[in-house]
């Protein structure tokens with residue numbers, strides 16, 4: 001039986017956004033959904049209980065890092081990632097390719113796979129479609145990603161065309177190498193950069209193969225927002241309506257809303273956890289850098305419009321003090337609030353889709369958050 005099932009509930013009459021549910025062997029989650037990112041089998045500083053409290057039902061984990069440390073064999077011996085990290089919700093693992101390109105200084109892409117050096121000890125390593133499948137099979141994630149190449153931005157047409165064709169051949173090999181298709185879903189990743197014909201070719205190749213869902217890759221790699229939105233405008237319509245669509249590496253509140261409007265169901269981004277660790281918070285009135293001196297005697301919550309545990313019990317002055325003193329608890333508070341903020345934002349997006357008014361919601365939110373300021 002299919003491990004991943006997409007249930008379409010409705011499409012917003014005002015925009016192309018769709019309300020849905022994704023059913024997995026470890027529970028379901030409402031879409032559009034933001035997925036918190038756990039790099040080393042933990043969403044940094046958050047406990048599984050806190051992630052549940054925040055409302056996260058699916059998290060991302062990291063093939064590349066877990067392969068290098070502690071090794072997928074140890075995670076497999078622990079019974080898989082769910083028991084290793086004591087998380088009983090859904091887990092999505094990326095294939096590791098993106099990490100190789102963004103972390104290791106030496107790498108060589110060949111037809112058979114990618115040769116590179118470990119960013120930990122410089123050891124020569126090799127990642128192939130078959131290896132990426134074996135690692136994710138051992139980790140036991142509910143949603144696995146095919147091994148793809150995410151080309152840099154910008155990339156010239158000739159290179160992009162060759163890369164798309166190789167990514168499609170790798171996708172075929174991933175399907176072949178997938179050991180447990182009835183227990184773990186496998187998503188294909190559409191590439192093609194900003195070239196409409198290459199996006200069409202990539203989507204046609206991948207949708208002719210039987211994937212549980214489709215990701216749009218190659219974006220959020222430095223391109224302007226309007227380029228991302230244009231690529232989404234002509235790419236999402238190429239994807240089947242009865243399967244989830246995942247926009248990889250996105251993103252900021254405005255990109256989440258604009259992606260949902262263009263029919264995206266799933267998002268992931270390190271932003272909320274990464275900026276939290278330098279004391280920056282996302283609030284309904286825009287970004288707030290809590291270590292700023294003006295908050296030294298500010299005994300109000302991070303976000304007056306937020307009802308999270310942190311905003312109900314702690315003040316800007318206290319969190320500023322902790323962050324300035326480099327106290328771990330301070331980063332736990334900013335991380336908890338930022339994740340809650342994005343999970344809540346997606347709840348408001350789903351509510352707006354229900355009421356066919358996501359366009360109006362976008363206007364109000366952008367105005368209040370300050371996205372429209374020139």
Ligand SMILES: CNc1nc2c(CCNC[C@]34C[C@H]5C[C@H](C[C@H](C5)C3)C4)c3nc(N)[nH]c(=O)c3cc2[nH]1
Pocket residue numbers: 037038039060061062063094095096097098099145148149150189216217218219220221248249250268270
């Ligand atoms: C930021 N922009 C962006 N990201 C991207 C990612 C990684 C998604 N996040 C997973 C990830 C990546 C890192 C950091 C955490 C944990 C783990 C390792 C998995 C999230 C991508 N991943 C793949 N396989 N392909 C892409 O084209 C791609 C494009 C992206 N553009």
Ligand SMILES: [Zn+2]
Pocket residue numbers: 302303306307308309310311337340
């Ligand atoms: Zn809050």
